[in-house]
Amino acid sequence: MTCPEEIVEYMHDYLDEEISSDSERILKGHLQSCEDCRNYLYELKKAVSYVKVPASITVSSDFTERVMASLPQEAKKKGKLKGWMMGHPVVSAAALFLVLISGAMLTSWNQGEDFSVTRQSNLIVENHTVIVPEGKTVKGDILVRNGDIKIEGRVQGDVTVINGDRYLASAGSVTGDIKEIDQAFEWLWYKIKTSAKEVSSYITTNSFQ
Amino acid sequence: MEVLIKDKIKQVLKGNQNAYSYIVEEYKDKVFYLCYRMIGNRHEAEDLAQEAFLKAYVNIKSFNLNMKFSTWIYRIATNLCIDRIRKKKPDYYLDAEIAGTDGLNMYSQLASDTESPENEVESMEMQETIQNEILKLPEKYRSVIILKYIEDLSLKEISDPLDLPVGTVKTRIHRGREALRLQLRHL
Numbered sequence: 001m002t003c004p005e006e007i008v009e010y011m012h013d014y015l016d017e018e019i020s021s022d023s024e025r026i027l028k029g030h031l032q033s034c035e036d037c038r039n040y041l042y043e044l045k046k047a048v049s050y051v052k053v054p055a056s057i058t059v060s061s062d063f064t065e066r067v068m069a070s071l072p073q074e075a076k077k078k079g080k081l082k083g084w085m086m087g088h089p090v091v092s093a094a095a096l097f098l099v100l101i102s103g104a105m106l107t108s109w110n111q112g113e114d115f116s117v118t119r120q121s122n123l124i125v126e127n128h129t130v131i132v133p134e135g136k137t138v139k140g141d142i143l144v145r146n147g148d149i150k151i152e153g154r155v156q157g158d159v160t161v162i163n164g165d166r167y168l169a170s171a172g173s174v175t176g177d178i179k180e181i182d183q184a185f186e187w188l189w190y191k192i193k194t195s196a197k198e199v200s201s202y203i204t205t206n207s208f209q
Numbered sequence: 210m211e212v213l214i215k216d217k218i219k220q221v222l223k224g225n226q227n228a229y230s231y232i233v234e235e236y237k238d239k240v241f242y243l244c245y246r247m248i249g250n251r252h253e254a255e256d257l258a259q260e261a262f263l264k265a266y267v268n269i270k271s272f273n274l275n276m277k278f279s280t281w282i283y284r285i286a287t288n289l290c291i292d293r294i295r296k297k298k299p300d301y302y303l304d305a306e307i308a309g310t311d312g313l314n315m316y317s318q319l320a321s322d323t324e325s326p327e328n329e330v331e332s333m334e335m336q337e338t339i340q341n342e343i344l345k346l347p348e349k350y351r352s353v354i355i356l357k358y359i360e361d362l363s364l365k366e367i368s369d370p371l372d373l374p375v376g377t378v379k380t381r382i383h384r385g386r387e388a389l390r391l392q393l394r395h396l
């Protein structure tokens with residue numbers, strides 16, 4: 001028995017499920033009478049079924065993590081923050097507010113490198129050192145920036161020294177708090193607390209009107 | 210599923226990088242498996258799969274939203290594998306050996322409580338042999354055979370990622386199947 005030339009092609013078309021009904025009829029008719037071709041088709045099917053055997057191999061459990069870590073860094077930060085913010089709108093608004101505030105604060109911190117002191121009566125200023133003279137009373141808070149303070153008299157209020165030292169003489173006294181702020185961060189914190197006070201006093205004031 | 214993926218892609222396009230992790234989770238197994246079958250080495254397959262996802266991310270703006278994401282990621286992964294195969298022809302058999310070892314470790318972990326040791330060794334050796342025979346196929350037959358029988362894609366779905374006419378895909382499958390018949394007939 002001779003095999004039609006195109007019979008192997010029909011087998012492939014049959015395996016691809018793309019065989020025409022005419023060709024299928026020819027193929028089936030031939031297979032019934034030809035053992036070699038039956039065997040040939042069997043071998044093709046066997047090869048396919050072997051290839052389909054799944055390999056017992058799975059991807060590492062940290063694969064996704066590693067992919068995410070490999071993504072371009074800059075875009076990642078942006079995307080991460082943005083994604084997070086989309087999920088937490090209220091917190092984000094608060095955080096954004098803080099970021100904006102602190103941005104402004106840090107700017108004022110960086111800019112404020114000059115010596116300055118709150119204007120109060122009875123204060124003496126000598127070479128970036130503020131003196132509360134012995135026997136004198138300063139009524140109100142004193143803020144000294146980029147300078148020192150020597151307290152020999154009385155202060156009825158808070159004393160805050162930013163980037164400087166304070167010296168409290170034995171005769172001197174301060175009725176309020178005495179604070180030294182040396183770091184930008186602390187300065188920032190100080191400003192936030194002050195702003196918060198201002199905000200709450202603003203709210204209080206307005207709620208009475 | 211496609212709708213969900215498209216939604217995630219849109220989020221990635223808007224700059225939400227985290228949305229991409231969902232896409233990776235969804236396709237990592239198939240992409241890894243494709244690379245493993247193409248390359249035969251677990252570590253290299255993971256590297257290639259990772260590279261494919263990175264490449265897809267970097268080029269996400271050029272992704273056509275009318276297309277299936279799977280088609281796109283398969284294309285990227287297949288091309289990366291073919292490049293790798295072409296670069297490293299001389300190391301070919303060494304890799305096939307490593308692949309077998311990996312399969313063994315994984316298999317002993319997974320199958321230990323479901324199959325008897327004899328069956329285990331038999332299946333394991335079988336897997337190794339099959340993988341080695343797939344690796345012997347020239348890459349142009351290997352990729353179509355893997356996409357058809359391992360990723361279970363239709364001829365049309367294979368022609369898209371490979372940028373080949375359906376007729377060419379069909380011819381390559383026939384030839385690949387023919388080669389496998391000769392290689393596996395004695396098993």
Ligand SMILES: [Zn+2]
Nearest residue numbers: 003034036037
């Ligand atoms: Zn015949």
